[in-house]
Amino acid sequence: MTTDGRVESDGTHWRTAHGRSLDISGRGRIMGIVNVTPDSFSDGGRFDRVDAALVHALALVGEGADIVDIGGESTRPGAAPVSAAEEQDRVLPVIERLAKEGPVLISVDTYRAETARLAIEAGAHIVNDVFGLQKEAAMAGVVAAAGAGVCIMHTGRGRETLADVVSDQHAFLDRSLEIAAGAGIGREQIVLDPGFGFAKDVRENVELMARFGELAGFGLPLLAGTSRKRFVGALTGRDDPGERDGGTAATTVILRMAGAAVFRVHNVAATRDALAVADAVLAARRSLNVRS
Secondary structure, X not given: OEOOOOOOOOOOEEEOOOOOEEEOOOOOXXXXXXXXXXXXXXXXXXXXXXXXXXXXXXXXXXXXXXEEEEEOOOOOOOOOXXXXXXXXXXXXHHHHHHHOOOOOEEEEEOOOHHHHHHHHHHOOOEEEEOOOOOOOOOHHHHHHHHOOEEEXXXXXXXXXXXXXXXXXXXXXXXXXXXXXXXXXXXXXXEEEEOXXXXXXXXXXXXXXXXXXXXXXXXXXXXXEOOOOOHHHHHHHOOOOHHHOHHHHHHHHHHHHHOOOOEEEEOOHHHHHHHHHHHHHHHXXXXXXXXXX
């Protein structure tokens, strides 16, 4: 990370708010999940108090997280919506406390422009928008004004999707990128997330993994968010989300080899080990000039 405001724009660094950036040119990077919610599918209720959330966030950093993603509203299918005020009451105190603890990058998981603005003021560096800047018109302007990093995620929720999974990625994300450019968001601020599990069935998720390399056509860094998701449980026969870390680690290796740069996960330690293996193989390929 750099702190002096000098940020490369050649795809090697992800530029974020407050003069920070993350080097994504070498090893895979880890975004640890902190759900400050009572009802998230994997860990709802475990970290819904400020102190518990802070302790967990610092533990993830200790295990190797480069980014901590703070969310105040569950995005699992069927979850009850919360008000903007309740979301802000959950996440802002955690972000404020975490920002005082050290240099870790902080992401806020929200599709609300006002929550994003307040979170950046509180110390967040990245906005993780599961509606890809398309839910609230003001979101792109907030990101641009703050010079924040943004994770633009694909979703199939609330819209007609195309039969071909990669074509649908372009149908949605091309529009998101138009919005970003129109607001003045630089490409060095953007990471794309294909949205595993968001209105995608098991077959579609597997096909998206199999064809992940095709997403390189966007010319932007990619984030993978498969952690403990239902399709991983379907593939492994694990009904309990807490027992899906082995399957998640397998997807991490597959997607790292296919070009993903950032991994949003619950179990940071297991992901760190999985990436150590994948990154060693990628380094050997480069050294030996082996084609994938």
